[in-house]
Amino acid sequence: MSSQSSAGSGAGSRVKRLMAPDIAAKKGREPIVSLTAYHAHTAAIADAHCDFLLVGDSLGMVMHGYETTVPVPLELMIMHGRAVVRGAKRALVVVDMPFGTYEESPSIAFRNAARVMKETDCGAVKLEGGRRMAETIRYLVDRGIPVMAHIGLTPQSINVIGGFKAQGREEAQWAAIEEDARLVAEAGAFSVVLEAMAEPLAARITGAIPIPTIGIGASAACDVQILVMEDMLGLSPRVPKFVKEFGAVGAAIERAICGYAQEVRARTFPATEHTYAMRDAHQGGVDGAGEPGRATKKPKKASS
Numbered sequence: 001m002s003s004q005s006s007a008g009s010g011a012g013s014r015v016k017r018l019m020a021p022d023i024a025a026k027k028g029r030e031p032i033v034s035l036t037a038y039h040a041h042t043a044a045i046a047d048a049h050c051d052f053l054l055v056g057d058s059l060g061m062v063m064h065g066y067e068t069t070v071p072v073p074l075e076l077m078i079m080h081g082r083a084v085v086r087g088a089k090r091a092l093v094v095v096d097m098p099f100g101t102y103e104e105s106p107s108i109a110f111r112n113a114a115r116v117m118k119e120t121d122c123g124a125v126k127l128e129g130g131r132r133m134a135e136t137i138r139y140l141v142d143r144g145i146p147v148m149a150h151i152g153l154t155p156q157s158i159n160v161i162g163g164f165k166a167q168g169r170e171e172a173q174w175a176a177i178e179e180d181a182r183l184v185a186e187a188g189a190f191s192v193v194l195e196a197m198a199e200p201l202a203a204r205i206t207g208a209i210p211i212p213t214i215g216i217g218a219s220a221a222c223d224v225q226i227l228v229m230e231d232m233l234g235l236s237p238r239v240p241k242f243v244k245e246f247g248a249v250g251a252a253i254e255r256a257i258c259g260y261a262q263e264v265r266a267r268t269f270p271a272t273e274h275t276y277a278m279r280d281a282h283q284g285g286v287d288g289a290g291e292p293g294r295a296t297k298k299p300k301k302a303s304s
Contacts, residue, residue: 018092020124020146023052023224024190027212032224034214035232038063038080042229043087052092054126054148054226055081057099057156062230069155072098074112081120093122094148099156102127106139113145124190128154130180134187141188149184151177152218153196164240166217168201178205185209193226194218196242217242 026032037043037053046053059080060072074097081095095116102109113125124146127133137147152167168177177197184192191212194202202218215222217240231239233249263269 015090017088017090017123018051020092020148020190023092024211026051027210027223032212032214034224034226035229036062036226037084037088037093037229040083040087043084043091043093044089046229047088047091050091051224052094053084053088055084055093055095055120055122056126056228057096058228062228062236068158070099070159074098074101074116078116078119081116081122085121092124093120094124094126095120095122097125097127102133102136103129106136109136110140110143110145113140114143117145124148126150126193128156130177131183134183137184137187137189147189148191148193148214149187149189150193150195151180151184152194152202155195164196166196166198168198174201174204177201178208181205181209181213185211191224194222196240 023032032051034050034052034054035046036056036058037046038055038059043053055077057069057072057077060066060069060076064072064076066072077095077098081093085093097109097113097116101112109127116122116125125140126148127136128150130149130151133149137149140147153161153164155164158164168174178201181192181194189211191214192209193214193216194205196217197205197215197219199219199221202213202215203221206213206219206221206223212223214224214226216226227243228236230236231243232245233247234245235250235253237250239245260269
């Protein structure tokens with residue numbers, strides 16, 4: 001017995017969440033928009049603009065200070081996955097399978113992927129690898145787990161690759177990468193990430209396979225574009241060549257913290273409007289909020 005569920009609570013606020021087949025069906029149509037997301041608040045902001053959000057294992061580097069994605073544990077992915085699913089109501093949420101949780105065998109991959117799906121309520125998982133992971137992708141899909149594949153630069157293999165190096169910049173490499181794309185599509189992946197890939201090769205793969213290609217440092221010809229949110233917001237201290245910074249959030253945060261520190265040291269914060277006065281006995285214990293003992297929230301200033 002099953003019932004169709006929608007994100008949100010209350011009859012008036014129900015929004016149908018996108019699912020993996022919805023993303024697959026957008027192949028060849030208008031470009032699909034996606035970003036990484038690691039916590040509820042930014043997921044809620046991105047939800048109105050993105051078709052899917054990826055809880056990428058890049059969170060280990062972006063949020064937790066790891067040098068690579070290799071050390072990221074499954075429990076960390078589950079914790080952040082839960083937060084993003086709670087924040088996003090419409091976008092499909094995809095969670096990365098971290099290194100060491102799926103490579104050993106299809107059955108171990110299923111056990112860990114099923115745990116991710118059950119404990120986060122996400123709509124799909126992502127795993128890295130082409131032909132070597134085709135059997136695992138088929139095994140997961142046959143058992144009800146939608147899979148996003150990932151080829152080209154695969155950061156979990158950095159210790160074998162020898163660094164974050166672009167792929168397919170020599171035509172001699174093309175056949176193997178194209179074969180990876182074909183095999184993951186045939187295995188049942190609903191989409192595939194093409195990372196740090198020469199533009200002509202990414203465009204060629206996009207035209208050759210029936211599932212959406214997700215470009216990150218690949219080509220505008222890809223069906224989807226994705227960036228690490230912190231990179232495109234201007235929050236990361238260093239970004240790859242393929243990143244365009246659409247904001248300057250890092251500088252804005254520094255200005256805000258600097259202003260806060262100055263006012264604290266000058267004792268100008270907190271000011272009168274940020275503190276609580278004594279209650280007036282004649283008001284019957286009613287604060288300025290109009291309710292006994294309840295603080296008010298200041299309205300946010302309109303942005304200019």
